[in-house]
Amino acid sequence: MIRPVATGQVIDQEREEREAFAGVLRFYELAKRQEWQVRDLPWGELPPIPEGKGSPQRRARRRDMWRSVLTQQLQADMLACDMASQLLNIAPDPEAKLYYSTMVQDESRHTEAWLKLIGQVGGEGERDPHLDTLAHMFLEADSLEEKVFLMQVFFERLIIPRFRLIARSSRGTILEDLCNRLAIDDGIHHGAGMAYERVLLENATPNVRQTLVDAANRMLPEFAAHVLWRPKAREMIGQLMEARDRERLKTELNHGVRLAKSLGLDVSDVQLPA
Numbered sequence: 031m032i033r034p035v036a037t038g039q040v041i042d043q044e045r046e047e048r049e050a051f052a053g054v055l056r057f058y059e060l061a062k063r064q065e066w067q068v069r070d071l072p073w074g075e076l077p078p079i080p081e082g083k084g085s086p087q088r089r090a091r092r093r094d095m096w097r098s099v100l101t102q103q104l105q106a107d108m109l110a111c112d113m114a115s116q117l118l119n120i121a122p123d124p125e126a127k128l129y130y131s132t133m134v135q136d137e138s139r140h141t142e143a144w145l146k147l148i149g150q151v152g153g154e155g156e157r158d159p160h161l162d163t164l165a166h167m168f169l170e171a172d173s174l175e176e177k178v179f180l181m182q183v184f185f186e187r188l189i190i191p192r193f194r195l196i197a198r199s200s201r202g203t204i205l206e207d208l209c210n211r212l213a214i215d216d217g218i219h220h221g222a223g224m225a226y227e228r229v230l231l232e233n234a235t236p237n238v239r240q241t242l243v244d245a246a247n248r249m250l251p252e253f254a255a256h257v258l259w260r261p262k263a264r265e266m267i268g269q270l271m272e273a274r275d276r277e278r279l280k281t282e283l284n285h286g287v288r289l290a291k292s293l294g295l296d297v298s299d300v301q302l303p304a
C-alpha cells in the first residue's frame with residue numbers, strides 16, 4: 031500500500047541524514063584534489079636528509095639520529111595503514127567509505143615514501159615502543175566512534191606540528207618536501223574525522239560519550255610518551271631538547287582538549303607522564 035505522507039517523511043528524513051554527511055563528502059573531494067605521487071618528490075635533485083658538518087663521527091651520529099626520526103614516522107604511517115583500512119571496512123555510511131578509500135591510499139603512499147627515503151640513508155633504526163602501544167589501543171578500540179576519535183580527532187591532528195618541526199630542521203632536503211606534504215594530508219585526515227565524528231555523536235548515548243572520554247585519557251599520556259621517547263641514537267640531543275619538547279607538547283595536548291570540547295566531550299583531566 032502506498033502512503034504518500036509517510037513516504038514523504040521517510041524521504042525528508044533520509045535527505046536530512048545525507049545532508050549531515052555533506053561535510054565528510056567535502057573532505058573526499060579535497061583528498062582527491064590534493065592527491066600526489068611518490069615520484070613527484072625531488073628524488074636525485076636534493077639530498078634525502080641534512081648532510082651535516084664536522085668530523086665523520088659527528089656526521090655518522092647525525093645520520094643515525096635522522097634514521098631514527100624516519101623510522102618513527104614509517105612506523106606511524108604503517109599503523110595509519112592498518113587504521114585507515116579498518117575504518118574503511120567498518121564505517122557503514124557510503125560517504126565515509128568513499129572518503130576512507132582515499133585515506134587508505136594516502137597512508138600507503140606515505141609508507142612507500144618513508145620506505146624509499148629510509149632505503150637511501152642506510153635502513154631502519156630502533157622501533158618506538160609507545161607507537162606499538164598506541165597501535166593496540168586504536169586497532170582494538172570497541173566502537174567506530176572511539177576509533178575515529180582516537181585516530182583522526184587526536185592522533186592525526188597532534189602529529190602535524192611534528193611534521194612542521196622536522197621540515198624546519200631539514201631545509202633543502204627530500205625529507206622537508208615529504209613532511210610538508212604529510213602535514214597537508216594529515217590536516218585533511220583530521221578534518222574528515224572531525225566531520226564524521228560530529229555525525230556519529232549526534233545521537234550518541236551518555237555511555238558512549240563516557241567511553242570516548244576514558245579512551246582519550248588512556249591515549250593522550252601514551253601519545254605524550256611517544257613524543258618524548260628517545261632511542262639510543264637521539265639520547266644526547268634528546269636531553270637537551272626535552273624541556274622545550276615538554277612545553278610544546280603541553281600546547282599541543284591543550285589543543286586536543288579544545289577539539290574534544292568542540293565535540294561536546296570533556297577530557298581536561300588528562301595526566302601528562304612525569
Ligand SMILES: [Fe+2]
Nearest residue numbers: 107110137140
Ligand atoms: Fe600518514
Ligand SMILES: [Fe+2]
Nearest residue numbers: 110186216219
Ligand atoms: Fe594520516
